[in-house]
Amino acid sequence: MVTAFLAVGVTTGVFLVLSVWLLISEKYLANYGSVKVDINQGSTIFERTGGVTLLNALYENKIFIPSACGGKGSCGYCKVKVVSGGGPILPTETGSLTRAEMKAGIRLACQVKIKEDISIVLPEEILSVKQFRARVSSILSLTYDIKEINFALIDPVEIEHHPGQYIQVEAPGPGEIVHRAYSISSPTYEKNKIQLIVRLVPGGIASTYLHGLKEGDEVAFTGPYGEFRLSEDINRNIVLVGGGCGMAPVKDIAYSVLEKWPARKVLLFFGARTTKDIFYLDQYRELEKKYQNFKVIYALSDPLADEEQKKWTGETGFVHLSVDKYLDKGAQSQAFLCGPPPMIEAVTDVLKEKGLVNVDIFYDKF
Ligand SMILES: Cc1cc2nc3c(=O)[nH]c(=O)nc-3n(C[C@H](O)[C@H](O)[C@H](O)COP(=O)(O)OP(=O)(O)OC[C@H]3O[C@@H](n4cnc5c(N)ncnc54)[C@H](O)[C@@H]3O)c2cc1C
Ligand code: FES
CATH class of the missing domain: 3.40.50.80 (Nucleotide-binding domain of ferredoxin-NADP reductase (FNR) module)
Incomplete structure (x- = not known):
């Protein structure tokens, strides 16, 4: 019995040491050199040092992929088609991808690390997503835990969106900026402003940040995102x-x-x-x-x-x-x-x- 416990303990210990070693070597020792990211068969190409996630590499180059969970691998919003160079599908991706998607080369951009030249396909509408700066113009408490927050756009000064789309707010998190999705509540014809309706999640990074904003504060966000599409048929x-x-x-x-x-x-x-x-x-x-x-x-x-x-x-x-x-x-x-x-x-x-x-x-x- 004691021997069995000892064996389990030793195996677990070895496994832990190996995992930590792998993490350290991945972070500090792995050197992938410069890798090329090719989007839509050469229509955009950029280079950067390998080792970062595809999501972050695209973000650095002002290509904003929906990432409602902020890159945790849980929302499944950051799907992109990888033509080559993405490496094998990871266990952290399989829960969010259907068999057909896997067969078609769809991957989660937040899980794929770029380690070699990579070629991907992105829809045009993703390439038109922009980064915005805006200033809080007014705040209204709607209930004990929900606020309506209105922002006047600073740069760009106008946004075009389809009804029902959302933006991703950049909120200061512990040690890094986190990205969270918030639906736009202002109508499409109000192009110089964005209104959000935000519920305070106790301990939540972005909702606490948004609830703490005051008139005049500046925020950054990207958007618009989302696949809600209204039928133009007025009989529907x-x-x-x-x-x-x-x-x-x-x-x-x-x-x-x-x-x-x-x-x-x-x-x-x-x-x-x-x-x-x-x-x-x-x-x-x-x-x-x-x-x-x-x-x-x-x-x-x-x-x-x-x-x-x-x-x-x-x-x-x-x-x-x-x-x-x-x-x-x-x-x-x-x-x-x-x-x-x-x-x-x-x-x-x-x-x-x-x-x-x-x-x-x-x-x-x-
Ligand atoms: C497409 C889309 C649109 C959205 N639109 C809105 C919107 O219009 N208004 C809005 O208020 N939110 C909206 N959300 C939710 C929002 O993106 C955040 O998930 C939410 O504000 C919590 O983020 P946080 O950073 O404050 O919390 P986190 O720091 O991410 O989480 C802190 C803790 O709270 C838990 N948690 C996270 N989210 C919730 C939740 N919703 N309820 C209970 N516990 C939670 C987490 O598990 C964690 O333990 C939307 C989400 C999506 C995907
Ligand atoms: S950003 Fe949510 S799964 Fe990738």
Whole structure:
């Protein structure tokens, strides 16, 4: 028995020493020399010393890949097609890639280290993502943990975005800048500003940084990113479902759509827990008066928690129940969902029962 424990201990010790040695030699001893990064068959080529991640090498050269988790390998947003030179697929990538993607050479840019000349393919829209500087113009507390933060753009002074897209804020983290995704809540026609709706995550680096900003403070971000695409067919209804700070892209889409197509049918659902989590309801009621085909439905999942809540006369229960109640079966619709994963999954099931197919349903889980 003692011998067995000893053997396990020695093996673990050897393994640990080897791992540490590998990490040290990778960091301090490995010398990959100068490597070439070729984008879109020679349309852009740059050189840098090997050993960094593809994501960082591109960032240094002002090519901004979506990286919502900041390079931790958990969001799967940083997919790029590697034609050659990417080395074998790593275990840290397999959870985010389908078999078909792996076969097609898709890799996670934050996990691929450039060690030799590498050739990649990037879509044009990624190459048009820019870095912005902006100044805080106003801040509004929407609930006890959610703030609306408005930024005036400094350089460039204008942003073009599709409704529902997001930016990545550069926030000072411990020892390095971290990048976090935030959906744009201002409509597409407000080109000189960006509005964000940010929930404070206790201990969270970027949300604490954003909640600590004051009027006049300067921030940097890149964008726009995201694959939400509105159909131009005005006969297709728009279904918007947001939970908590998932209100951000939903608000952008509602205002952008109604300004462009005032007669288009838009149903906006918002899921919250209690009346303390409600915001923007009054301004949406005003919007309902202005646009006869716009309807807003707020649903509270825990409405009887205190006296004030008992006065709530709106919908109750999880928001997917309201979607089920108000959305007609078979209506030609496109849906945009933002919020926590269980909400997205429950709403998606309801939408499919109503006749929507996968290509009609766009979502960001956060
Ligand atoms: C496409 C996209 C759009 C987004 N849009 C918005 C938006 O409009 N508004 C907004 O507020 N957020 C949004 N997010 C989430 C945002 O990017 C950050 O993940 C969030 O603000 C936390 O970052 P942080 O740096 O403060 O926390 P971190 O420093 O990354 O995390 C600190 C700790 O909190 C945990 N944690 C991280 N995120 C959450 C969370 N959401 N809830 C609970 N615990 C968490 C982590 O596991 C960790 O333990 C979006 C995310 C994506 C992918
Ligand atoms: S940046 Fe999130 S997986 Fe690569």
